[in-house]
Amino acid sequence: MDIKINDYIYNQKDKFLKELFELLKIPSVSAQSTHNDDMHKAATWVCSSLKDIGLETRIFSTPGHPIVYGEKIIDKNAKTILFYGHYDVQPAEPFNLWKKDPFEPYIENHYIYARGASDDKGQVFAVIKALETAMALKTLKFNIKIVIEGEEEVGSINLGDFVKENKELLKADLCIVSDGSLTSIDSPTMCVGTRGLLASEIKVTGPNKDLHSGIYGGAVDNPLQVISNMISMLKDKDQRIQIPHFYDDVIELPDSNRKSLYWNDESKIKQYLEISELINEKGYTPSESMAIRPTLEINGLWGGYTGEGGKTIIPSIAQAKITMRLVHNQNWEEIAKNFKSYITNIAPNTVDVEVIIHDGARAYSLSLDNEYYKAIKEKMKQVYQKEPQPTFTGGSIPVLITFEEILGTSVILMDLGSNIDDIHSPNEKFGVKYFLKGIEWISSVISSKM
């Protein structure tokens, strides 16, 4: 433990939290166009916070939400680290399940509650405060660049083009991303693999209007029945995805990895989520199924009358939002094509079926022999005072691939949150200790040469 770093952080704690609360109060929901003004407000706020600690800053506009950039060049010969985070958040709906307003942060039992507290405002702000710490203590050993975007929760639509167009500006020896979770502060982990993503939507259109189900029931096919039938054909009873060639490119991990890499106590999951049984792909444990195997989830499904009371109709339209998580070596564009033709094949000719592919990203994985990884892991051990375990996580961070492929640098995840932060859910939270330890860890990394 570095006493100077530790002292600085604990002296500044109240100021750090006060500032973070300001950021959490801005409802920067990138998916909802009603929040466009809030997106600009959040970008401006983040930019100021970088300028305040002494970085050169700039806001890049994009066809979507703006990207904030900052840099501190200490020495042309020093190595350069590029940090990445995002200031946008997931929609907060359903609001009624939140104990308090999702954009009025508060602390309860040592947790900060707010939409974005952990994903990713709390974590990206920990990076900024780590930069502040190292700069205030004059221990900074790297040139620093930082990119904070506003479209992570909608698939980082414009980030790829931005990185391509600014390759020279963003040139770095190492890229660090803080946008995930370690198992717990007492058993630290470093993520060395995330799943890829394929986001799609299905729209089934039957009759040209909602119909009286008494008059037409039996003769006119029901889009809700059709979409349910099709969804039931996406997986079999063994939880195997039925899209042709879906598993063709999946490379099995060696048994040793399967044993060492999974990270959740299954009975704890059941207790925490109040469910009596988990599921699993045949041949894999639930923990493996949720981290190292590809999956398919229905994220939303809707059609017909969903209000109070009843309405005896055959609806005109049924819709579903479907995402898949992909693993190392799967090609999302290939799978998107096979998904489209599978759905088209199983659709009856009584309705029109449209498949929309929104976006995709391949999976990420890091070699355990990477030198930067080994150095950062060593710092983590010192700060968290326990040997960190490498893990795979089931989530997707497509930007890892963007940076790796376009900039040609190693990308390393320094996740600061916890498994039970309820990101994307009501009552999202971030432990105050996690926030402070995170600042300490990042400060330590950038305060010593690698």
Place this chain on the structure above:
Amino acid sequence: MDIKINDYIYNQKDKFLKELFELLKIPSVSAQSTHNDDMHKAATWVCSSLKDIGLETRIFSTPGHPIVYGEKIIDKNAKTILFYGHYDVQPAEPFNLWKKDPFEPYIENHYIYARGASDDKGQVFAVIKALETAMALKTLKFNIKIVIEGEEEVGSINLGDFVKENKELLKADLCIVSDGSLTSIDSPTMCVGTRGLLASEIKVTGPNKDLHSGIYGGAVDNPLQVISNMISMLKDKDQRIQIPHFYDDVIELPDSNRKSLYWNDESKIKQYLEISELINEKGYTPSESMAIRPTLEINGLWGGYTGEGGKTIIPSIAQAKITMRLVHNQNWEEIAKNFKSYITNIAPNTVDVEVIIHDGARAYSLSLDNEYYKAIKEKMKQVYQKEPQPTFTGGSIPVLITFEEILGTSVILMDLGSNIDDIHSPNEKFGVKYFLKGIEWISSVISSKM
């Protein structure tokens, strides 16, 4: 054609329409509690319109929406007809599919457009104007009673108790209901059978909150996947309903009836609804499937994120509204029991599944030898100038059973609307000619002895 009746109606036409528009402007949506005041407004309006033409009236309050009652006793020895209609309407959602405000009636191409124009405000008001006509012309041959309820669209929850408690008051020789459609004004039909109904809801609860699908996908069962799987098991590929014993009590109609009783041109349905293929239960035509066979429809299905953009979650809850249409001799309570246990049997133990039965009603059928039916059919022939055909309709009018069973009278349907009125759908309409012919037909029936 009775010249006097015809003259009176065509002289009063503008007044009749003006009055009907007043009623259509009241948004009396029984299913939505925000409209409770409108329900009282509509009841009061209907009551006044009965009083204005010379009936004794009374409003009965119920635990739900009030029931309007009116009567005109001309002679203790005369036969009594009890009319029935309802002043409540279906929800108007989705509003964006209406060309104009559903509660701002207007006439276009000789059709009155408004929620309730045909179902049932337009029809029950035609009954009232027929009473006015016969009373004004002093040709009324029957004692008249009329019940107009406000809960037909929510399953007539309190009507049964009301009829039971007021058996003496409602005593009649014949009950007439105008709440349906004839095939068209040029090919008149009289409905001699309607299907029964069973209304239910399924709620599937998985984890205690919406989850990040990347973190938990693969290990935690998805309520939307589960509900889709279960819905897909409700019917087989032959459109046969899979609930055990579902068809046990169904009595097949003789072939002669099957040939004479169905009523729709299948190519016209496809053209009207813009669909390329109809469905049918194996062994029955689409027209038979939609009128004389039991069916099951998903009226609404929802869960997860359904807003703009994406949200990568496993939702906590999935819900579906399901109704069945039952035919002659099927017992809805028995089927409700079998449905519940079937759903419970096919539900996986990874989720909680709740089945809620809302209400039910058995089917109605009338003998073609009924004397009243024959007399009313003869009047229809005179007014519409063509031989009416008896038909079965797929809809459900549980009140027919209520009156038949509790009062022990014949119940006859005098449907005034048309197949293409889009009842329960956006842009509901009612032909001005249908409205006026309906008044004429009912006036003729009550102006001559049966």
